[in-house]
Amino acid sequence: MRFWFRKKSSCQIAKDRLKILLISDRVNCSQEMLELIKADITKVISKYMKIDTENMDIQISAKKGISSLCANIPIVDIHKQCQAAEGK
Amino acid sequence: MTKNNVIVVTSGKGGVGKTTTSANVGTGLAKLGKKVCLIDTDIGLRNLDVVMGLENRIVYNLVDVIEGNCRIKQALIKDKRHPGLYLMPSAQTRDKSAVKPGQMVKVIEHLKEQFDYIILDCPAGIEQGFQNAIAGATRALVVTTPEVSAIRDADRIIGLLEANGFEQMDLIINRLRPDMVKRGDMMSSQDVVDILAIPLIGVIPDDENVVVSTNQGEPLVGNATPAGMAYQNVVQRIEGKDVPFMNFEKSISFLAKVTGIFHRV
Numbered sequence: 001m002r003f004w005f006r007k008k009s010s011c012q013i014a015k016d017r018l019k020i021l022l023i024s025d026r027v028n029c030s031q032e033m034l035e036l037i038k039a040d041i042t043k044v045i046s047k048y049m050k051i052d053t054e055n056m057d058i059q060i061s062a063k064k065g066i067s068s069l070c071a072n073i074p075i076v077d078i079h080k081q082c083q084a085a086e087g088k
Numbered sequence: 089m090t091k092n093n094v095i096v097v098t099s100g101k102g103g104v105g106k107t108t109t110s111a112n113v114g115t116g117l118a119k120l121g122k123k124v125c126l127i128d129t130d131i132g133l134r135n136l137d138v139v140m141g142l143e144n145r146i147v148y149n150l151v152d153v154i155e156g157n158c159r160i161k162q163a164l165i166k167d168k169r170h171p172g173l174y175l176m177p178s179a180q181t182r183d184k185s186a187v188k189p190g191q192m193v194k195v196i197e198h199l200k201e202q203f204d205y206i207i208l209d210c211p212a213g214i215e216q217g218f219q220n221a222i223a224g225a226t227r228a229l230v231v232t233t234p235e236v237s238a239i240r241d242a243d244r245i246i247g248l249l250e251a252n253g254f255e256q257m258d259l260i261i262n263r264l265r266p267d268m269v270k271r272g273d274m275m276s277s278q279d280v281v282d283i284l285a286i287p288l289i290g291v292i293p294d295d296e297n298v299v300v301s302t303n304q305g306e307p308l309v310g311n312a313t314p315a316g317m318a319y320q321n322v323v324q325r326i327e328g329k330d331v332p333f334m335n336f337e338k339s340i341s342f343l344a345k346v347t348g349i350f351h352r353v
Contacts, residue, residue, distance in 0.1 A: 009272030011279065014236050018283055021236075022243050 027060040034058060041071060050076040092256050094196055094206045095326075096225035098249075100241030102212030104233045105262040108298060108307075109319075110209035111139045113229070116309035116323030118173035122204040125164065127176045129221040130211035131186055134178035141305020142167060142175050151179035154191045160198055169306075174203075184216045189223035196224030214248060222249065227256040230286065233263045234275040242284055258289035260322060265294045266336035277333075290322035293336055
């Protein structure tokens, strides 16, 4: 049956579930909290430059006992905003 | 005694084979001529004594030692089948709060001088029993099965061991079923190692001989059974020898042939 429907093997399902589960387990931080952090970071950085909030990516990774917050925030326009800030 | 020879056998989840692993690793090391002390740290739910077949010889236990009711030597049960193998049983009628991590460290410091290896059988969970068991240890064997729940708990345990300064942690994957791995219904040992990211020291196949050996109270390490051979390899690797991992598919096909012959007859 599996062959005909090309169902994912249960082993693959287990691996996929564990990958997601362990990321949140390791950092002890839920997806909702990450969304809140993302909103706050956006607010602060938007004061100084124009950023692409659609394509920003925030993740927590934990390796060898050290957790780190990685944020990838594309900047749309840095020059204009800086000049405006200086102008003030 | 060299630096990292106080080994805690832990898993987080219950029922994955900590006690069986402790018994087999301890017995295996003793068979190699090492002086080994097994300590059951599961206070209130002791089991290492029955798995070792030494339940009828308990007089004093770990809590008696800690409370000063007896000397350490009086609580140690000598396994007559293997010279150099001793068991310190746990108390059955007490609970985990009877022991504190500092007291465990003291007992282990004492035993360290007389033994080549000290193997601590850790209780399930991450509460005080776990803290007591890891307090005096410098090295850990993390036991898991290729199941989501056991792997999740093992990951948590690895995090806690790292936070407690453990440098050497090795993974034992227990109850692997090569036939299920082959048809994609069980994670392979490589899958588990990829997820948990600590060195693999042993893969124990799911083997009914383990139940038989527990029934008899005699660890099967070194016997000509799949699990017995796998445990023997773990012992060799603990001793620092480079032993190749068993190819279970081969042994399965061999077993299948043998059972096939019997079915035909």
